[in-house]
Amino acid sequence: PFDVLVVGGGPAGASAAIYAARKGIRTGIVAERFGGQVSDTVGIENFISVKYTEGPKLVAHLEEHVKEYDVDVMKAQKAVALRKTDAGLTEVELANGAVLASKSVILATGARWREMNVPGEQEYKAKGVCFCPHCDGPLFKGKKVAVIGGGNSGIEAAIDLAGIVEHVTVLEFSDTLRADVVLVKKAESLQNVNIIKMAMTTEVLGDGERVVGIKYKDRRTDETHVIELAGIFVQIGLVPNSEFLRDTLALTDRGEIVIDAHGATSMPGVFAAGDVTNTPYKQIIISMGSGATAALGAFDYLIRR
Numbered sequence: 001p002f003d004v005l006v007v008g009g010g011p012a013g014a015s016a017a018i019y020a021a022r023k024g025i026r027t028g029i030v031a032e033r034f035g036g037q038v039s040d041t042v043g044i045e046n047f048i049s050v051k052y053t054e055g056p057k058l059v060a061h062l063e064e065h066v067k068e069y070d071v072d073v074m075k076a077q078k079a080v081a082l083r084k085t086d087a088g089l090t091e092v093e094l095a096n097g098a099v100l101a102s103k104s105v106i107l108a109t110g111a112r113w114r115e116m117n118v119p120g121e122q123e124y125k126a127k128g129v130c131f132c133p134h135c136d137g138p139l140f141k142g143k144k145v146a147v148i149g150g151g152n153s154g155i156e157a158a159i160d161l162a163g164i165v166e167h168v169t170v171l172e173f174s175d176t177l178r179a180d181v182v183l184v185k186k187a188e189s190l191q192n193v194n195i196i197k198m199a200m201t202t203e204v205l206g207d208g209e210r211v212v213g214i215k216y217k218d219r220r221t222d223e224t225h226v227i228e229l230a231g232i233f234v235q236i237g238l239v240p241n242s243e244f245l246r247d248t249l250a251l252t253d254r255g256e257i258v259i260d261a262h263g264a265t266s267m268p269g270v271f272a273a274g275d276v277t278n279t280p281y282k283q284i285i286i287s288m289g290s291g292a293t294a295a296l297g298a299f300d301y302l303i304r305r
């Protein structure tokens, strides 16, 4: 068996694998897509000590760093189950049927954007339906867009986009905006931002090639409205990639893995790090730190066994 088996190859998983391997213990890393969300990121300006880098470049550096050590890297492999054996090992079952056993496991499966689940969304992904204002905002220069969601990320996106695009409509499902007051005030002060509450998005409209509008229902009057626009930024939250852990570990009601200060989960010998956990902030530098914490936590666990 492995001493430490890391599930996930984003910044948290890469960091955990390096920290574990540096202890000279048998380390493996299983990743569906090495690099994780960083692979989808364009400019990165807040990875401290590196003034500017780009997602694919950082992913290449992560992989290069992992390969400096004796780490068994298993790419394009998806974990589908986790369980304890009678011997006290933890088994990770992969989608291809293989089962990997390890004395300790670090879960670093990250998160993904929550989708609206309305007709047209899948069809027009990357054809007007976007999830990252920092990445795709400039594509809509001088055009009209909508932001779905009035939480911090939605309002931040609206403020950010207002400086680039012609007009931003924010559609919020409830009757209140969950974003911080300072952000709401800022957004409301902008001439080209319009915020509509009690609005339920019902359809993404397209011409076969690209998005041309959005349909929403006014939840107060039940009337349906159409806004003509070129882009839709969906900002309704991050979903942790923890479905396969349901009923196995303690998760928050949002599905985030609950960890303690050592990165330990509710299952002995199983640690977690990064965006899949209940850490309040989801960032590259934070994921890397928590990956290091989880690896040191796992090492502490192993030497006490």
Ligand code: FAD
Pocket (backbone or CB within 6 Å): 007, 008, 009, 010, 011, 012, 013, 030, 031, 032, 033, 034, 035, 036, 037, 038, 040, 041, 042, 043, 044, 045, 046, 047, 077, 078, 079, 080, 108, 109, 110, 111, 112, 132, 135, 241, 244, 273, 274, 275, 276, 282, 283, 284, 285, 287
């Ligand atoms: P992820 O990066 O999500 O990696 C998860 C890993 O687990 C992947 O390898 C994935 O394939 C794998 N995985 C998932 N499920 C399974 C499974 N069942 N079995 C096996 N493997 C699995 N942060 C910043 O600090 N600065 C930025 O500028 C920035 N910009 C961003 C831009 C975009 C578009 C996005 C999407 C995010 C951005 N972030 C940024 C956030 C940052 O990317 C994340 O906080 C960080 O990547 C989280 O790292 P992670 O390792 O926890 O998870």
